[in-house]
Amino acid sequence: MAALRWISPRSAGPLAAVVLVVACALASMEPAAAAGPRTAAADYGIPEVRLINQAMRAGWEDARLVPSPQATDGEWCRRVYLDLVGRIPTIQELEAFTKDSTDDKKLRLVDRLLGDAYVDEYARSWTDVWTTILIGRDTDNDLVSRPGMRQYLRRSLSKNLPYDQFVRELVTASGSNSPGSPNFNGATNFLSGKMADNGIQAAARTAQVFLAMQVQCTQCHNHPFNKGKQNQFWEFNAFFRQAAALRRFDGGNDVVSVELVDQDFAGEGGDPEEAEIYYELRNGLTKVAYPVFIDGAEISKSGYLPGTMSDGTAYGVNRRQELADMMVSSPLLTRAVVNRLWGHFFGYGFTKPVDDLGDHNAPTHPELLDSLSSSLEEASFDTKELMRWIVLSEAYGLSSRTTRGNSADDPSMGERPMFSHFYLRQMTAEQLYESLLTATRADLTGDAEERARMKDEWLGQFVIAFGTDDGADATTFNGSIPQVLMMFNGPLIKAATETGNGGFLDTVAASGMSNPQKIDRLYQAALARQPTRREVAVANALIAAREGDVTAALQDVWWAVLNSNEFIINH
Numbered sequence: 001m002a003a004l005r006w007i008s009p010r011s012a013g014p015l016a017a018v019v020l021v022v023a024c025a026l027a028s029m030e031p032a033a034a035a036g037p038r039t040a041a042a043d044y045g046i047p048e049v050r051l052i053n054q055a056m057r058a059g060w061e062d063a064r065l066v067p068s069p070q071a072t073d074g075e076w077c078r079r080v081y082l083d084l085v086g087r088i089p090t091i092q093e094l095e096a097f098t099k100d101s102t103d104d105k106k107l108r109l110v111d112r113l114l115g116d117a118y119v120d121e122y123a124r125s126w127t128d129v130w131t132t133i134l135i136g137r138d139t140d141n142d143l144v145s146r147p148g149m150r151q152y153l154r155r156s157l158s159k160n161l162p163y164d165q166f167v168r169e170l171v172t173a174s175g176s177n178s179p180g181s182p183n184f185n186g187a188t189n190f191l192s193g194k195m196a197d198n199g200i201q202a203a204a205r206t207a208q209v210f211l212a213m214q215v216q217c218t219q220c221h222n223h224p225f226n227k228g229k230q231n232q233f234w235e236f237n238a239f240f241r242q243a244a245a246l247r248r249f250d251g252g253n254d255v256v257s258v259e260l261v262d263q264d265f266a267g268e269g270g271d272p273e274e275a276e277i278y279y280e281l282r283n284g285l286t287k288v289a290y291p292v293f294i295d296g297a298e299i300s301k302s303g304y305l306p307g308t309m310s311d312g313t314a315y316g317v318n319r320r321q322e323l324a325d326m327m328v329s330s331p332l333l334t335r336a337v338v339n340r341l342w343g344h345f346f347g348y349g350f351t352k353p354v355d356d357l358g359d360h361n362a363p364t365h366p367e368l369l370d371s372l373s374s375s376l377e378e379a380s381f382d383t384k385e386l387m388r389w390i391v392l393s394e395a396y397g398l399s400s401r402t403t404r405g406n407s408a409d410d411p412s413m414g415e416r417p418m419f420s421h422f423y424l425r426q427m428t429a430e431q432l433y434e435s436l437l438t439a440t441r442a443d444l445t446g447d448a449e450e451r452a453r454m455k456d457e458w459l460g461q462f463v464i465a466f467g468t469d470d471g472a473d474a475t476t477f478n479g480s481i482p483q484v485l486m487m488f489n490g491p492l493i494k495a496a497t498e499t500g501n502g503g504f505l506d507t508v509a510a511s512g513m514s515n516p517q518k519i520d521r522l523y524q525a526a527l528a529r530q531p532t533r534r535e536v537a538v539a540n541a542l543i544a545a546r547e548g549d550v551t552a553a554l555q556d557v558w559w560a561v562l563n564s565n566e567f568i569i570n571h
Helices: 014-027 047-062 073-085 091-098 105-113 116-135 146-158 163-172 186-192 196-211 230-240 319-329 331-346 366-378 383-391 429-440 448-466 481-489 491-497 504-510 515-527 533-545 550-562
Strands: 243-249 255-262 277-280 286-289
Touching (some): 047 366, 047 383, 073 091, 073 105, 073 116, 073 383, 105 116, 105 383, 116 146, 116 186, 116 429, 146 448, 163 196, 163 319, 163 331, 186 243, 186 255, 196 230, 196 243, 196 331, 230 277, 230 286, 230 319, 319 331, 331 366, 331 383, 366 383, 429 448, 429 491, 429 504, 491 550, 504 515, 504 550, 515 533
Antiparallel strands (some): 243 255
């Protein structure tokens, strides 16, 4: 991402501008530092970590791949902070880890990041992740309250709600979706914007997100390449026919909240005792569907909600409650979340995409997927435990630099991932925002929701500039001209590289460190590594070009580093 920054005549001459081009180019190159030594993989006495290590080694051997060496301490530390709490480490956090010489320092750092010390940051980061998964990045949907969704997620993640309970609450939620409204329940936002057209999106996204089943592919016809049948979609959709999203207006046309309620469903045939729904085959024939789970389990056909007759006889069924019961009892639930979280930490799941575990899409490591799924259930659906197992594994700790022995392991070229090296991937927009704040020590005030609003405003610029249609997780930093301009000239970068505000750059410039130490400090803060000799040489040339104005030279170096490819890549 090399480009020329505009420099005012007051701040620099032509030589500095030329040198800055070189600085940008160097800062965007992959560092030349060697990876850590090849050592025996530690499992820390954790059976699941040992299981992952053994499965990965067996896969490498079968594929005749030689794994990369271990990442450096700085690389691994930066990586695990990004993946667990959504930001790069502060320079103090980085130094505390890299200077630690104990054998179990990785284990202790992971436990700390997943423990009470970072609970707020963990909840903030994973609120970003799950908000995108559940409702996307679209901020214009008036049927969804992003503050309501985030409030529910922050509270759930702060108390580490077991995953089965988390899913149950989202699938069965009722109440108002907007904070401050009567009967508020933020969990309703998962479904509040998906109930149009008889809940087609509610059915499709519930199956896709939580069961990794792409039932929407069979809405109109049987799937041509797998066992998916059209009836499966409509039988799953039938579980949502008692639910309704009721809009509450402000006296005009603006929706102020949405109330998600359960109500009796008479069925499309008008008989609530057997509340059937109809769908049409491609040949024009009409078929009937009742609520049936993906594995074929049936529930009552009644459309009545549960009640008791005058003689004490119980009747009716809450279809969403029944669906939740079957979902949390299904092995599909744990397989889906294991695959999703594996994809979060490695860039690729055991399948591509991560939310498709159909029979047609075989996983790369089926036994490991099944074993981790069983272990998660035995761990009472504690996803923090699953995260702990993954990030402590040998595969997660490998260098991102390929070798002759594993250069063929390249999922970006369509190959099945074998995880013989760490796959480079760009930060999410949320990670970039938080990492810029961390690296520059930008001061943020306000409560969690106010900070989230400020972040949304910043992210909104990228969604527009990046040209995404739905604001979904496809938002990436791929070097397009609008993205480059947004990064180079955006207000956050401008604030990060300004001097005179007592921020990080001022602190470094005013310190008693030598010039090389100051340059080193900038690279450590942003990239978790020391500068290469070539980068030091460029920095020295900048100082000379600035005629000894060290602060101005540091400002140029800092700008170049923050705008480098390396800064926005999780490596």
